[in-house]
Amino acid sequence: MSLPSDEIDQRHLDAIADADQYPYWYDGANEPDSNPTLVRTENCDLCVVGGGYTGLWTAIIAKERDPSRDVVLIEAGTVGGAASGRNGGFMDASLTHGVGNAMARWPDEVEILEELGWRNLNDIEATIRKYGIDCDYERTGVIEVANTTHPGEYLDEVRAEYQLLTEWGYDVEWLDAEAMQAQVHSPIYTGGLWSKSTSAIVDPAKLVWGLKTTAERLGVRIYEDTKATDLKRDGIGVMVTTPLGAIRAGKVALATNAFKPLLRRLANYIAPVYDYCMVTEPLTDEQLASIGWENRQGLSDLANQFHYYRLTADNRILWGGYDAIYYWGGKVSTELESRPETWAKLSQHFFETFPQLAGVRFSHVWGGVIDTSSRFSVFWGRAMGGRVSYALGYTGLGVAASRFGASVMLDLLHGRNSIATRTQFVQSRPLPFPPEPFRFVGIQATRWSMDREDKTGKRNLWLKGLDRMGLGFDS
Numbered sequence: 416m417s418l419p420s421d422e423i424d425q426r427h428l429d430a431i432a433d434a435d436q437y438p439y440w441y442d443g444a445n446e447p448d449s450n451p452t453l454v455r456t457e458n459c460d461l462c463v464v465g466g467g468y469t470g471l472w473t474a475i476i477a478k479e480r481d482p483s484r485d486v487v488l489i490e491a492g493t494v495g496g497a498a499s500g501r502n503g504g505f506m507d508a509s510l511t512h513g514v515g516n517a518m519a520r521w522p523d524e525v526e527i528l529e530e531l532g533w534r535n536l537n538d539i540e541a542t543i544r545k546y547g548i549d550c551d552y553e554r555t556g557v558i559e560v561a562n563t564t565h566p567g568e569y570l571d572e573v574r575a576e577y578q579l580l581t582e583w584g585y586d587v588e589w590l591d592a593e594a595m596q597a598q599v600h601s602p603i604y605t606g607g608l609w610s611k612s613t614s615a616i617v618d619p620a621k622l623v624w625g626l627k628t629t630a631e632r633l634g635v636r637i638y639e640d641t642k643a644t645d646l647k648r649d650g651i652g653v654m655v656t657t658p659l660g661a662i663r664a665g666k667v668a669l670a671t672n673a674f675k676p677l678l679r680r681l682a683n684y685i686a687p688v689y690d691y692c693m694v695t696e697p698l699t700d701e702q703l704a705s706i707g708w709e710n711r712q713g714l715s716d717l718a719n720q721f722h723y724y725r726l727t728a729d730n731r732i733l734w735g736g737y738d739a740i741y742y743w744g745g746k747v748s749t750e751l752e753s754r755p756e757t758w759a760k761l762s763q764h765f766f767e768t769f770p771q772l773a774g775v776r777f778s779h780v781w782g783g784v785i786d787t788s789s790r791f792s793v794f795w796g797r798a799m800g801g802r803v804s805y806a807l808g809y810t811g812l813g814v815a816a817s818r819f820g821a822s823v824m825l826d827l828l829h830g831r832n833s834i835a836t837r838t839q840f841v842q843s844r845p846l847p848f849p850p851e852p853f854r855f856v857g858i859q860a861t862r863w864s865m866d867r868e869d870k871t872g873k874r875n876l877w878l879k880g881l882d883r884m885g886l887g888f889d890s
Contacts, residue, residue, distance in 0.1 A: 427762040431693065431777045436753055438501040439694040439731070439779035440620035445549075447624050449493065453638040453660040459487040461828075462655050462662045464643045464677065465670030466490025467499035468813060469806055471626040472821035473668045475542075478633040480825070486635045487662055489655070491642035491674070495623030498672060498813070501783040503692055503723050503735050504622075505713050506815040507557065508536040508613040511840070512791035514576055520790060520885070521840050526583065528840055533613065535819040540615070542818075546632075548625030550618050551728040557614035557713040560595070562603040562768070566872025569717040573608045586611040599708045601768050609712065616713050616725045619814060646677045646803065653802050666828050669805035670821070672813070673786035674747060678798055678805065683847035684788060685808050686854065687747050691757045691782040692735025693765075694727065695775050703730060705771040719865035722764060731778070734765050739787075741858045744851055752782040785811045790845035790885065793820045797827055804828040808845065846885050 461477055463470045466488060474488045490496075510532040511517035517525045543552055561570045580587045590598060590607040598609070631637060645656035646667065655662040669677060673687040713725045715736075722736045738757045758780045766773060788794060788808025793816055797804045804827045806820035813820070819835070826836050835841055848854050864877045874882070 423759055423763050424766070426773070427766055428759055430766070430775065431755075431758050431762050431780055434693065434758075434777045434780045436780055438620070438781045438783075439727070439733070440500060440504075440618055442779070445621070445624070447494075447628055450637045450639040453489060453641040453657050453662070456661045456663065457487060457636075458663045459485045459636075460665045461486045461668065462653070462664035462666075463488040463668045463670060464655065465672065466492075466494035466627070466637065466639065467497055467670060467672060468623060468626070468817035469670035469672065469821050469824075470668070471499075471623065471630055472818045473670060473824060474630045474635045475626065475633060476818075476822055477668075477825055478630070478635060482634070486630075487638070487664070488630065488635055489638045489641040489643060489657065489662070491640070493639050494627045494637065495620060497674070498783050498785055499623045499817075500620040501781060502619045502811075502814060503725065503733055504617045504619045504814065505557070505715075505723060505725065505812075506536065506539065506552075506615040506617050507812055508532040508815065509812065510535065510792060510816050510819055512810060512812055514579065515572070516791050519882075521838070524838050524840055527834065527838065529583070531819065531835055532816075535822075536613070536615070536815050539815055539818055542629075543622075543625075546625070546629045548622065548629065550621035550625050552615055552617050552622075553711060554612065554615040555711045555713065556609055556611040557715060558590070558595075558598065558607045558609045559717055560599075560604060560714050561606045561717050562601070563605060564603065565605075565717050565869070568872040570606055573606075573717060577608050580610070585613065597707070598710060598712070599714065600706050600771075602770065603768060614713055615815075616711070617814065618728065622814075643671075643677055646799075648799055648802070653799060665802075667803045668821075668824050668828060669803065669807075670824075671805075672807060672809070673784045676805070676807070678803070681796075681805065681807060682745070683850075684794065684845055686741055686787045686848050686858065687745050687784045688787045689740040689742070689751055689754070689782050689784050690735065690811065691738060691740075691754055691761065691780070692723075692733060693758055693761055693777045693780040695732045695734070695772075696778045698730050698732065698772075698775070702772055702775065706769060718869040720862075720869055722761075722768075732765075732769075734761060737761060737764065739862070741787075741855065743855050745854075747784055751784070754782055757782075785809070785813075787811075788845045789848060792816070792840075794844050795820070795823055795827055795841055796844065801828070801830070 588609045791810045806824045
């Protein structure tokens with residue numbers, strides 16, 4: 416769907432010219448007060464490192480399981496300031512990045528993993544209701560959309576997925592071209608698969624701030640601008656060092672995601688990848704009528720390099736994805752959150768999909784880093800004799816899976832035997848990424864090959880080789 420930069424329509428560049436370069440979710444949200452920096456040595460039963468979804472869910476679940484447990488959470492910046500506060504707000508029940516990935520990697524566990532994912536999404540919904548978290552939660556489902564730019568083989572694969580999900584009793588609907596157009600109108604749509612209850616949309620910043628408020632009400636002590644710089648054994652516990660203080664903890668849960676891990680060996684298992692998105696100005700009633708979308712589902716392309724898009728509570732369209740940018744050496748920096756060439760490409764794609772919205776402008780554009788693993792899904796482990804546990808590698812689907820990741824991390828940390836901990840999904844790890852320069856070259860070759868497959872429907876020898884090795888890179 417992309418065009419060379421010199422062929423991008425000037426009108427599509429004009430549409431992003433005045434956009435604010437920060438997440439739309441931060442506008443007008445009821446952000447909680449900031450928390451102090453840790454400036455002394457404190458003691459606790461559990462120290463959670465990381466103030467995103469995984470860290471907050473870990474703290475909340477720990478207190479729910481044992482209200483007397485003393486829990487401290489530290490965050491290097493501000494709670495929700497990274498991926499958890501700037502994602503697209505898609506909350507998917509899948510823990511494995513889709514049924515296809517689960518079948519390829521854990522074929523004997525697919526049904527139980529799907530069931531665990533379903534329960535996890537239901538538990539999130541119950542928690543939102545229990546604690547009164549106002550986060551614009553809508554369980555509208557998601558449509559995997561086929562369009563005229565996709566090879567026919569892609570639609571055949573989704574038909575097969577539809578048959579499988581139907582056999583399992585899922586509430587899914589196959590949409591041919593006419594039915595797809597009746598749901599959301601675009602001249603390029605050719606079909607889709609609507610999974611009606613396995614996905615929700617949410618305001619991600621309101622969710623993360625609501626979780627923060629909930630954690631504090633449960634008695635969790637939170638420190639912001641408090642970066643963990645070292646981790647070492649301390650008697651029967653662990654010492655977490657920060658620039659101005661320290662924490663002596665009985666156990667430690669690491670939820671640092673794409674950022675440099677405190678356990679150095681974990682750096683081989685994740686690749687920080689930048690994703691970019693944008694939000695339109697609010698649509699008028701006439702503009703909304705021109706595209707339909709009355710059921711407000713989340714939408715996602717079938718392609719390797721896919722777009723994700725949804726309506727916000729005030730009827731803007733969030734539009735993101737396609738490019739997944741890995742920078743040399745796994746660089747992570749706030750300056751990389753800006754990438755005008757990707758926003759220009761996304762604008763072009765938006766108006767190719769919805770030409771009836773010509774003249775609409777984008778109000779916000781931004782980017783953020785996600786933690787990619789070679790198996791496209793979260794993985795776990797323990798260190799320091801079981802005193803430390805971690806959950807990493809969500810690959811862009813952590814809004815819901817982070818709660819499951821937190822729950823399993825606590826199970827592992829406290830030796831709790833559960834259905835989840837007995838699965839190979841939890842017990843296994845992804846293959847590590849190679850070191851530089853092979854990592855950078857390999858990822859670029861993979862992106863080129865995926866783009867080629869999206870155009871031809873054929874997997875080349877490079878992708879087939881990665882399939883055999885169990886390695887992957889997803890947009």
